[in-house]
Amino acid sequence: IGLVYEEDIQELRSLVNHIPNALFTAQALCILNPSFGEASALVGGADADLIIDNMLIDIKTVKDYAIKPNDFQQLIGYYVLYKLSGIEQYPKTQIDKLAIYFSRYGHLEVFQIDDIINQHTFPEFSNWFQKRAQRRS
Numbered sequence: 705i706g707l708v709y710e711e712d713i714q715e716l717r718s719l720v721n722h723i724p725n726a727l728f729t730a731q732a733l734c735i736l737n738p739s740f741g742e743a744s745a746l747v748g749g750a751d752a753d754l755i756i757d758n759m760l761i762d763i764k765t766v767k768d769y770a771i772k773p774n775d776f777q778q779l780i781g782y783y784v785l786y787k788l789s790g791i792e793q794y795p796k797t798q799i800d801k802l803a804i805y806f807s808r809y810g811h812l813e814v815f816q817i818d819d820i821i822n823q824h825t826f827p828e829f830s831n832w833f834q835k836r837a838q839r840r841s
Contacts, residue, residue, distance in 0.1 A: 719765065719807050719808065722807065722808070722809065722810030723807075723810065724810055724812065727812050728756060729756075730756045730757055731757050732757055733755065733756070733757050733794070733797065734754070734755070734756050734757075735754070735755040735791065735794060735797070736753075736754060737751045737752070737753065737754075738751060738752050738754075738755050738760075738791045738792070738794070738797075739751040739752075739791075739792045740752075740782070740785035740786055740788065740789045740790070740791065740792065741789035741790060741791075741792040742788075742789050743784075743785040743786075743788035743789035744785060744789070744792075746785070746788075746834065746837035746838065747781065747785070747837050747840075750781070750782070750785060752782050755791065755794075755797065755799070758797075758798050758799055758800045758801060759799070759800075759801035759802070759803050759814065760779070760782055760783070760786065760799050760801070760802050760803070761802075761803045761804070761805050761812070762775065762778060762779055762782070762802075762803070762804050762805070763804075763805045763807055764804055764805065764806055764807065765807045765808060766806065766808065767808070769806050769808070769809045769811065771804060771813060775804055776804075779802040779803075779804065779815070780802075780820075780821075781833070782802070783799065783802060783817070783821065784829070784830050784833045786799050787826075787830060788830065788834065799817070800816065800817045800818070801814055801815065801816055801817065802814075802815045802817065802820070803815065
């Protein structure tokens with residue numbers, strides 16, 4: 705603590721300069737580190753990075769621009785937790801998009817819920833998710 709490296713400062717400045725302001729400007733709602741009420745406890749206290757309006761965003765600062773299975777599964781997990789308990793302190797929040805922001809590339813990859821979630825089979829998946837999470841805790 706107390707040591708500051710110039711290359712770290714430059715990297716942080718670069719990350720900030722890549723942020724596309726138009727994509728990160730809320731019209732009505734911006735929540736930092738939203739948690740999912742009681743459902744968060746199912747997985748050890750999960751909270752997401754950011755919600756802007758109706759989009760839940762996970763921020764990745766990684767070397768390679770690639771959507772990895774674990775990253776996508778994490779988003780789906782957040783969505784399940786949201787559906788189980790909502791967003792703590794913001795119960796009327798509606799999520800209809802999930803996204804990964806690749807901070808080193810200034811790129812926001814957006815997924816429409818209707819394109820990635822089958823609403824007919826989702827309740828069964830959600831039940832499986834809950835049971836699986838309860839077994840692990």
